[in-house]
Amino acid sequence: MSAPDTPPTNDQSATTKTSPSDGVGQTQVNADQEAKFGPLDKPPNPEEQRQLRERFYNSTIIERIDVTDDLAKFRIRPDSPIPPFEPGQYVALGLGNWEPRLVGTQPEDVPINKARKIVRRAYSISCPMLDEKGCLATQDSVDYLEFYITLVRKGATVVSKPPALTPRLFGKIAGDRIVMERKITGKYKLGEYDPDDTMLFLGTGTGEAPHNAMAAKLLATGHRGRIVIATSVRYRHDCAYINEHKVLMRQYANYLYLPMTTREPENIQPDHPQFVGKQYLQTMFTSGRLAELAEDPLAPSNTHVFLCGNPDMIGYIPPGADAPENPGMLPLLRAAGFSDDVHEHRAGTIRFEKYW
Incomplete structure (x- = not known):
């Protein structure tokens, strides 16, 4: 959010x-x-x-x-x-x-x-x-x-x-x-899902916060499908929960945390021996690299997607507004067959934190 x-x-x-x-x-x-x-x-x-x-x-x-x-x-x-x-x-x-x-x-x-x-x-x-x-x-x-x-x-x-x-x-x-405040609220929740569905959480920066809470609940309730948190940050030191994620990955075979960066030397120096370019979530998804790292097709047939963080990453376009030159995840996911219909609770559904 x-x-x-x-x-x-x-x-x-x-x-x-x-x-x-x-x-x-x-x-x-x-x-x-x-x-x-x-x-x-x-x-x-x-x-x-x-x-x-x-x-x-x-x-x-x-x-x-x-x-x-x-x-x-x-x-x-x-x-x-x-x-x-x-x-x-x-x-x-x-x-x-x-x-x-x-x-x-x-x-x-x-x-x-x-x-x-x-x-x-x-x-x-x-x-x-x-x-x-x-x-x-x-x-x-x-x-x-x-x-x-x-x-x-x-x-x-x-x-x-x-x-x-x-x-x-x-x-x-x-x-x-x-x-x-006494009132805890918000519509950004897990919703309904099958125990074997893949749960994909895409966030930037502190947008990871609700995903941590969601993933912990899934693990605690015995979710069997893949649980993948992919977070894009500027620098590795901005991944505040990386040690916790590493421990949980050792404890739960279906859990995966993918930290991605955009400003480390390997992101911006083409001559770097481990050069990977800037790891924006949009690029990682459309290139197929995200699915490769997740070892999962991340297809609408089996995957729920959750988006939280930078509005540019989420890519919500208000009615009547012009589409940006660089699309966010929402239009990319729709093009891949996902739906952001809030009334649907099945694999292939996108949920995103809308706060603007």
Whole structure:
């Protein structure tokens, strides 16, 4: 549910106080706040920040696993029990606009009327995949939720708004508090399938997160068909779960993880002894190389396809829009006989995370 290095997005903000509906009541609320914390035409002072966190934050970061300077796994435990949900779904995380931004990220000028608000962003829920003993761990076997998140340091263009959440989130450590919305939702789920069907998960960057959760469920429930996760990233070090995938491949003969890169020397230097070119999923699929590596025909007759990540990779074209010069996976899969009809639940079906 993301651009190549960007988590799924569903930005929204909400006020951090409940106000009476009549103007007189609101005036009294403001007066009480000013008497306690100081003028509301200034950012909240440290004591007010503490009380805002105490009042609105409902979850704790219990572990942060840094993969690179810009990529991390966050394990977050909510104060309340986690409600049942399906692998592939997402939930919103949030922090107050008063929280400091990480040094080196794009500055943000927060209007005073938003200084006491929460900024939220939705993230697909990942999965630890392995427990402390090196055995399969599904998302419902732990009392926390795991998120696979990229730090967005600046807006995509010079006129883009500064990223609001991750510059604040990446300043947090284990033990810090955060907002986690209570509702876990999303239509990107496994759906119906036969136990011998091939399940093919194609993702870019942190778009792998929901695929980890889906694959873990399939393994835990004894799926017999091939389970293939192919992830395209810029560099090998961007594959944050590669060690977990290697262990699971040794434990489950039908499980395969295919990490693919686009900016390593073997991707961009034709004279490199292991030159393979840029391993974009579209090229790997149309060339037949993906099926070769998967040791499976990846045909509509036996395969379900799941897409999550960069919209350019997914290739959804809104009605009336022009087709891009370089097609994404959706038109390529349709041309190969697959269908993205949301009402179908059979081999040959495409499911993709649509968040734009």
